[in-house]
Amino acid sequence: MDSQVLILFIVLAAVLVGLVSLFFVRAGRARGLEDYPETRDADDPAPGDSADSASGTADSGGSADSGGSVALAEEERTAAAPDKAAEGAEDSATAVETPEPVAGRLARLRARLVKSNNVFGRSLLALLASDDIDEDVWEEIEETLLTADLGTEPTMELVDRLRERVKVEGSTDPDRVRAMLHEELTALIDPAWDRSLNVEAAGRPAVVMVVGVNGVGKTTTVGKLARVLVAEDKDVVLGAADTFRAAAAEQLATWGSRVGVPTVKSDVEGADPASVAYDAVDAGIEHEVDVVMVDTAGRLQNKANLMDELGKVKRVIEKRSEVDEVLLVLDATTGQNGLNQAKVFSEVVNVTGIVLTKLDGTARGGIVVAIQRQLGVPVKLVGLGEGPDDLAPFDVESFVDALLEDR
Template identity: 80%
Template sequence: MNDIIPILLPILAALVVIGGLVPVLMKARKSGNPYPGTRDANDPVEPLGGGGTLLEDRPSAPAAPAVRKDPDAVDLEGLEADVPDDAAGLETIAVETPLPVAGRLTRLRERLVKSNNVLGKGLLALLSSDKIDENVWDEVEETLLLADLGTEPTMELVDALRERVKVLGTRDPEHVKALLREELIKIVDPSMDRSLRIERHADRPAVMMVVGVNGVGKTTTVGKLARVLVAEDKDVLLGAADTFRAAAAEQLATWGQRVGVLTVKSDIDGADPASVAYEAVKAGIEQEVDVVMIDTAGRLQNKVGLMDELRKVKRVVEKLAEVDEVLLVLDATTGQNGLNQARVFSEVVNITGIVLTKLDGTAKGGIVVAIQKTLGVPVKLIGLGEGADDLAPFEAEGFVDALLN
């Protein structure tokens, strides 16, 4: 044992010296002092002046505070919207004079009379029978349902007609036709307010949004409606908030140019539609126009994200001015599917009126009644053709007269 001690003493002394150096080296390393010696390509060193500091020794950057994004914020800085302030450039397309509104319904009525409308012809044929029994009433009911009148309005109309025919005991076709006309007018409801809210306010223009699903003709409807307003001596400005469909903005601008109306649009595909709508209303206020009309992108009524975006467009616009009119464009040929669309859109943006397009021989006229009964929202405008002036105010009596020829 005594022989081993002399051998262990030098070893223990060396360990003491090494043990004292280790903490010093660790302390120097943790202090973040300049990295000594030459820099190896594999060393995690960021050069500072002549030396460098180990990356792991550098203090971490403080975390950026979380910023809550405003869901209704509009990106005006990157919008690059074209906001015209005069009529420059409109001379590229000859400015047309729209036809007066007064005679439009007459022309549309003539077109509807000539079309093969099942509703009017079918009802008159049935009610002009020599004998009006239960079988006839069943067929009348079926005809109305096939015309998309809806179950409740159909039962209401059939019950009223049955009672009147029974009480009067009439079989005269002209008398029966007069009774049918009265009941149809009553159910189409001429008491509904079908006027467009297009009167300028004291300090701002009237603001109108046009909405609907893909393919119903919203942009075309906005263009045709611009012609209606110009024919009534209104100063109009258009907002091309359909930023997703290729060439939608150019299509709208062309409609506007044809009647000398300016269009606010973005040259960036996929720009924020709320930003374009905001700029359009802002320009309308600055230029003191009477009406600003905003065209929106088509969207399926069952796509939640797109419907939320539509809500945003309306909310953002209302930071500047209240939206006076929200028109839903429906394709009359879609029948009950159009009714489902109307129901969903009314829940999202509070629809104030319906524009019914393609109300020709392929359409089922009863959809007018079904929509109004279901939503309590009036049909305000109808279209019966592809012509630029084939859009007219809806009138209950004129519509029924056209159906019954």
């Protein structure tokens, strides 16, 4: 009898446990799957990652030298996780921005330069329109030009030309004086220079390296330039070869994702930048894009080891493809100090063009002339502000018009 009671007790306990378990399972389902964290083995790839991308194989652009997997954004994630891609397709489409056309940027360039440089222009015009331009006036003109970072040699050249023209023509009419100054400044900046970006290459992507010292805004410039190229219907891949600054790669990837541009990056901070740059070019060739842009870490121009490493990045890229453009980013507010930076970088990586940032915040527009004279390469792009589309091709006529705007 006792054994029968024991058996009955066990059966009732089992039934009770089953009912309680069923209650909690149903309650858990009612709360939703998001309340239960997903579990997986540490070696399993994350959702949306293929086995290849997790292991950093060559097919996904990975490299043993880069110290971790290198991800080519969007395309490979879409291929590895079609269900997620389908579910998020509508959200992705709405997230991608349409960059502003280049023409609109040029109009904004003039407006902003007028605001920051009109004191410079008014000062020169007032001096040159004096009834009696004596030696003191010419000295004031020289001082104004030097203050604008035109540089000693270009300043003396411009003053000599103006002296001769004023002497020959004998005119102090404001409109005529403005015309003379416009012509001479335009000649100094040299409108005949080819300022187009070398982003056309036959049978392969054009490769653009972006270099410069710390803090001038290289990563931001790469992101803004990607928008310029997308606005011109170019297919672009970004290479995050600044592997030493915390979150630099993520910052670049964010810039790219806003306009649907993929980014090749390492998942290991401090990875070999040359390897990441190589992988980016390799991915660009594989995916047949138009342009690969490589962001590099900031360098102190007086640190030989850092500059040597920058040279290495370029040499490693050239094992896979020619480098078509090396853009040096300079801060316009640094004035003559920027010339020293420019010279050292040019010696290491053969700079082909200048990107001048923060030009809207300074009245020292003459730095354009000084830099071009120092390097023998043109200013190709100018940064106008903090907005995502505040980067524009440099246009000589618009620039000089803005310098001499008298309103």
